[in-house]
Amino acid sequence: MEFxxxxxxxxxxxxxRILANEDVVDAYGHVSVxxxxxxxxxLLSCSRSPQMxxxxxxxxxxxxxxxxxxxxxxxxLERFIHGAIYEARxxxxxxxxxxxxxxxxxxxxxxxxxxxIHSGAFIGAEVPxxxxxxxxxxxxxLLVTGMAQGRDLARCLARNNVALMRGHGFAAAARxxxxxxxxxxxxPRNARVQLAAMKxxxxxxxxxxxxxxxxxxxxxxxxxxxRAWQYWAIRAGCGEMLKDxx
Amino acid sequence: MEFxxxxxxxxxxxxxRILANEDVVDAYGHVSVxxxxxxxxxLLSCSRSPQMxxxxxxxxxxxxxxxxxxxxxxxxLERFIHGAIYEARxxxxxxxxxxxxxxxxxxxxxxxxxxxIHSGAFIGAEVPxxxxxxxxxxxxxLLVTGMAQGRDLARCLARNNVALMRGHGFAAAARxxxxxxxxxxxxPRNARVQLAAMKxxxxxxxxxxxxxxxxxxxxxxxxxxxRAWQYWAIRAGCGEMLKDxx
Amino acid sequence: MEFxxxxxxxxxxxxxRILANEDVVDAYGHVSVxxxxxxxxxLLSCSRSPQMxxxxxxxxxxxxxxxxxxxxxxxxLERFIHGAIYEARxxxxxxxxxxxxxxxxxxxxxxxxxxxIHSGAFIGAEVPxxxxxxxxxxxxxLLVTGMAQGRDLARCLARNNVALMRGHGFAAAARxxxxxxxxxxxxPRNARVQLAAMKxxxxxxxxxxxxxxxxxxxxxxxxxxxRAWQYWAIRAGCGEMLKDxx
Amino acid sequence: MEFxxxxxxxxxxxxxRILANEDVVDAYGHVSVxxxxxxxxxLLSCSRSPQMxxxxxxxxxxxxxxxxxxxxxxxxLERFIHGAIYEARxxxxxxxxxxxxxxxxxxxxxxxxxxxIHSGAFIGAEVPxxxxxxxxxxxxxLLVTGMAQGRDLARCLARNNVALMRGHGFAAAARxxxxxxxxxxxxPRNARVQLAAMKxxxxxxxxxxxxxxxxxxxxxxxxxxxRAWQYWAIRAGCGEMLKDxx
Numbered sequence: 001m002e003f004x005x006x007x008x009x010x011x012x013x014x015x016x017r018i019l020a021n022e023d024v025v026d027a028y029g030h031v032s033v034x035x036x037x038x039x040x041x042x043l044l045s046c047s048r049s050p051q052m053x054x055x056x057x058x059x060x061x062x063x064x065x066x067x068x069x070x071x072x073x074x075x076x077l078e079r080f081i082h083g084a085i086y087e088a089r090x091x092x093x094x095x096x097x098x099x100x101x102x103x104x105x106x107x108x109x110x111x112x113x114x115x116x117i118h119s120g121a122f123i124g125a126e127v128p129x130x131x132x133x134x135x136x137x138x139x140x141x142l143l144v145t146g147m148a149q150g151r152d153l154a155r156c157l158a159r160n161n162v163a164l165m166r167g168h169g170f171a172a173a174a175r176x177x178x179x180x181x182x183x184x185x186x187x188p189r190n191a192r193v194q195l196a197a198m199k200x201x202x203x204x205x206x207x208x209x210x211x212x213x214x215x216x217x218x219x220x221x222x223x224x225x226x227r228a229w230q231y232w233a234i235r236a237g238c239g240e241m242l243k244d245x246x
Numbered sequence: 247m248e249f250x251x252x253x254x255x256x257x258x259x260x261x262x263r264i265l266a267n268e269d270v271v272d273a274y275g276h277v278s279v280x281x282x283x284x285x286x287x288x289l290l291s292c293s294r295s296p297q298m299x300x301x302x303x304x305x306x307x308x309x310x311x312x313x314x315x316x317x318x319x320x321x322x323l324e325r326f327i328h329g330a331i332y333e334a335r336x337x338x339x340x341x342x343x344x345x346x347x348x349x350x351x352x353x354x355x356x357x358x359x360x361x362x363i364h365s366g367a368f369i370g371a372e373v374p375x376x377x378x379x380x381x382x383x384x385x386x387x388l389l390v391t392g393m394a395q396g397r398d399l400a401r402c403l404a405r406n407n408v409a410l411m412r413g414h415g416f417a418a419a420a421r422x423x424x425x426x427x428x429x430x431x432x433x434p435r436n437a438r439v440q441l442a443a444m445k446x447x448x449x450x451x452x453x454x455x456x457x458x459x460x461x462x463x464x465x466x467x468x469x470x471x472x473r474a475w476q477y478w479a480i481r482a483g484c485g486e487m488l489k490d491x492x
Numbered sequence: 493m494e495f496x497x498x499x500x501x502x503x504x505x506x507x508x509r510i511l512a513n514e515d516v517v518d519a520y521g522h523v524s525v526x527x528x529x530x531x532x533x534x535l536l537s538c539s540r541s542p543q544m545x546x547x548x549x550x551x552x553x554x555x556x557x558x559x560x561x562x563x564x565x566x567x568x569l570e571r572f573i574h575g576a577i578y579e580a581r582x583x584x585x586x587x588x589x590x591x592x593x594x595x596x597x598x599x600x601x602x603x604x605x606x607x608x609i610h611s612g613a614f615i616g617a618e619v620p621x622x623x624x625x626x627x628x629x630x631x632x633x634l635l636v637t638g639m640a641q642g643r644d645l646a647r648c649l650a651r652n653n654v655a656l657m658r659g660h661g662f663a664a665a666a667r668x669x670x671x672x673x674x675x676x677x678x679x680p681r682n683a684r685v686q687l688a689a690m691k692x693x694x695x696x697x698x699x700x701x702x703x704x705x706x707x708x709x710x711x712x713x714x715x716x717x718x719r720a721w722q723y724w725a726i727r728a729g730c731g732e733m734l735k736d737x738x
Numbered sequence: 739m740e741f742x743x744x745x746x747x748x749x750x751x752x753x754x755r756i757l758a759n760e761d762v763v764d765a766y767g768h769v770s771v772x773x774x775x776x777x778x779x780x781l782l783s784c785s786r787s788p789q790m791x792x793x794x795x796x797x798x799x800x801x802x803x804x805x806x807x808x809x810x811x812x813x814x815l816e817r818f819i820h821g822a823i824y825e826a827r828x829x830x831x832x833x834x835x836x837x838x839x840x841x842x843x844x845x846x847x848x849x850x851x852x853x854x855i856h857s858g859a860f861i862g863a864e865v866p867x868x869x870x871x872x873x874x875x876x877x878x879x880l881l882v883t884g885m886a887q888g889r890d891l892a893r894c895l896a897r898n899n900v901a902l903m904r905g906h907g908f909a910a911a912a913r914x915x916x917x918x919x920x921x922x923x924x925x926p927r928n929a930r931v932q933l934a935a936m937k938x939x940x941x942x943x944x945x946x947x948x949x950x951x952x953x954x955x956x957x958x959x960x961x962x963x964x965r966a967w968q969y970w971a972i973r974a975g976c977g978e979m980l981k982d983x984x
Contacts, residue, residue, distance in 0.1 A: 207384035
């Protein structure tokens with residue numbers, strides 16, 4: 001059992017480094033995974049830039065955002081995003097919150113983000129926009145700093161895979177770490193392609209059937225998915241860590 | 247004869263690395279070459295990210311996409327793109343399939359991609375868009391996973407050099423590896439320039455006569471072409487491999 | 493006391509390197525800090541590219557831009573921007589002047605730059621544009637080469653955090669080096685997001701209450717702020733310098 | 739005298755490397771300098787990618803494009819651009835021809851490129867567009883492959899500093915290598931800023947008086963100019979070569 005947790009922690013470190021190297025996160029943004037042996041807990045780094053996260057930085061939280069063991073390390077202010085989504089969505093095993101720049105325009109305009117390329121299909125047919133001001137007024141600092149805000153965001157996310165956060169970023173939820181990393185890497189690309197295409201003329205997004213077919217056909221352990229995971233990890237300088245997992 | 251094949255395999259490895267380093271491919275996308283001694287076969291890596299392809303990864307396929315020798319290696323799902331084009335076009339010696347981001351907007355809008363810069367002339371006067379949904383319905387996962395789809399794409403490509411694939415990427419075909427790499431590197435640049443120029447006003451693409459003059463004047467072994475091949479290879483860290491070919 | 497000055501000089505070197513590495517400055521642009529023991533003076537490098545600034549390059553200036561000790565080193569031509577702002581704004585402890593490319597479009601069009609993302613909130617609700625031609629005519633070389641021009645710019649800046657300079661760049665003022673670096677890094681990002689979003693449709697900027705909440709909640713020594721400072725410093729190759737400060 | 743030529747050749751190598759590192763040229767594009775002791779000749783690399791040019795690659799040409807000594811090295815096809823400009827403009831000491839991507843949109847639309855930022859002032863108030871098809875028909879390969887085409891381009895350039903070449907690139911002329919490198923680095927930046935600003939609204943370019951003031955105040959040996967030259971050279975890995983020149 002210890003082995004299973006250690007393995008997941010290594011994967012979480014790799015996920016942190018990939019997201020940093022692929023410019024999904026900078027000093028800010030974070031990725032978590034549900035505890036493999038206790039669905040009422042999740043694993044998330046303490047307050048560190050994802051690029052520098054190591055196994056020793058990973059903390060364990062209950063779904064309400066309290067550290068399982070209070071050892072004095074500072075947690076991320078916005079950890080409530082993670083717990084609230086795990087609480088509302090038993091199917092979700094991994095969550096990313098980030099401010100990837102190219103996604104942000106779609107959070108401050110009425111134009112909906114749509115999957116327009118096959119690698120973007122995983123964001124799903126609907127990408128709702130959560131505006132913190134709707135329920136919490138227009139005097140917040142935009143951060144999700146408590147469970148009430150986290151739960152409101154999770155409500156907006158509903159059964160979707162991604163919710164944009166107005167003037168702030170996005171939250172992505174998936175059934176595995178590899179899934180959520182892949183979705184987070186291709187989400188900004190899909191946004192850039194949609195933005196560029198809208199300057200050219202009327203766009204044709206993926207059909208509902210195509211989105212469903214892609215989601216249905218996706219397998220975290222298929223050679224195609226592992227190929228990307230390995231590629232991103234090697235680019236991020238984590239090739240050796242992957243070998244430890246093999 | 248063995249020597250000829252070994253040489254082509256080394257060139258194919260260099261092509262893989264160049265396309266990765268120039269951001270034409272990431273973990274996905276692939277490049278093939280027709281077998282130098284058997285026009286009914288082509289050489290293509292097994293399922294690996296192009297950046298990591300080595301000579302030992304190259305597999306041999308018959309045009310219908312079956313491995314010449316079944317040695318248990320996993321092939322790319324979309325290898326049928328390559329075989330179907332070689333089948334339909336005896337003049338084609340090398341094929342690239344990729345998802346280069348800046349080309350994608352032209353696949354989801356009605357605006358045709360046109361050659362607007364001299365280095366983009368090689369894409370040819372017409373760049374058709376293949377929409378998999380036209381013949382295979384709107385419930386596919388957009389991938390070309392069999393010969394029927396590959397042949398339909400090849401039909402759409404017809405005598406042209408590039409076909410865009412709606413919501414997915416492009417297929418490029420040329421008479422040599424160097425040609426197809428060069429075309430694939432400059433295709434996204436041409437797309438970016440056209441997109442930017444269309445925001446300024448009415449654009450003037452290359453004339454038919456200019457496109458023909460450039461295609462007619464192009465020589466894979468000219469000093470100008472070799473200069474680019476060498477430049478890209480050195481940037482991709484393959485300078486030594488080129489020396490082995492000299 | 494010497495220790496305090498030495499520490500601030502090290503921080504100023506780190507700030508120079510960060511701004512270079514994050515593409516806020518290139519060979520041009522500069523960052524200063526008010527002297528920690530004499531509010532009538534400020535510290536600024538001699539005429540060097542920020543990427544190469546070392547502790548030995550830092551000079552001390554009186555607010556009117558004269559070197560405290562004339563040792564023959566060449567100062568920046570535009571040092572007057574710094575002194576004039578320190579003179580007008582006792583609350584300001586650090587100043588950046590730069591030409592970050594993505595900010596420039598907002599200096600040559602009538603569209604006001606607005607904070608649209610939470611990390612951009614620190615630029616404040618109003619970002620005035622200073623046009624040197626208004627008071628100094630349309631035959632200047634656009635540079636701020638004397639106190640009269642510096643004071644006019646400071647007047648335009650008024651109580652705001654950033655002023656754009658038409659056809660030239662921006663000046664940012666903050667109460668600490670970390671603040672002004674953070675603001676300068678996220679200012680171009682905010683500009684890019686606003687520009688992209690305006691192509692999509694009507695944008696929703698941060699509300700006044702949100703901007704105030706973020707400014708009120710900001711703490712240079714909070715774990716969140718230090719996290720970014722450390723991240724940028726490590727990326728810029730200054731990790732060791734930070735350790736000397738710890 | 740030999741010393742003077744050797745020094746200029748080293749500077750020309752540095753210029754090649756800078757232009758490659760700053761993405762002004764790729765495998766294509768070239769920079770020349772008028773021979774310091776014979777105004778009827780110029781120095782230019784043989785057919786090599788600028789990033790790899792070394793002193794031994796520099797060839798000497800008469801203004802009509804013939805090698806001063808025929809030693810079998812292959813010259814650039816488009817060397818005639820350089821000679822034709824030196825022939826028409828005795829004030830010009832250095833020439834760049836390149837295809838920098840962000841300049842290209844202004845060559846295929848009727849919108850004139852204008853200096854809009856102070857670092858772009860050196861391109862001058864007017865940037866004509868040369869269309870090879872006007873005099874040589876619409877069946878050329880767009881390259882300047884003889885003196886007749888070079889002279890027609892030089893005629894279009896006239897007394898200006900830069901001419902765009904439709905569907906192809908630009909030619910820049912200046913009174914020193916440092917000048918022409920600086921202009922070539924900031925030309926694409928000016929183009930990007932103008933393009934972005936035009937999406938926002940009506941733009942305010944530099945006034946004629948401002949352009950003149952900047953051109954008049956520019957000094958290749960000023961600390962400000964040397965600072966940029968040194969910065970670009972160090973980024974391009976040529977710091978040591980500069981020391982040899984000091």
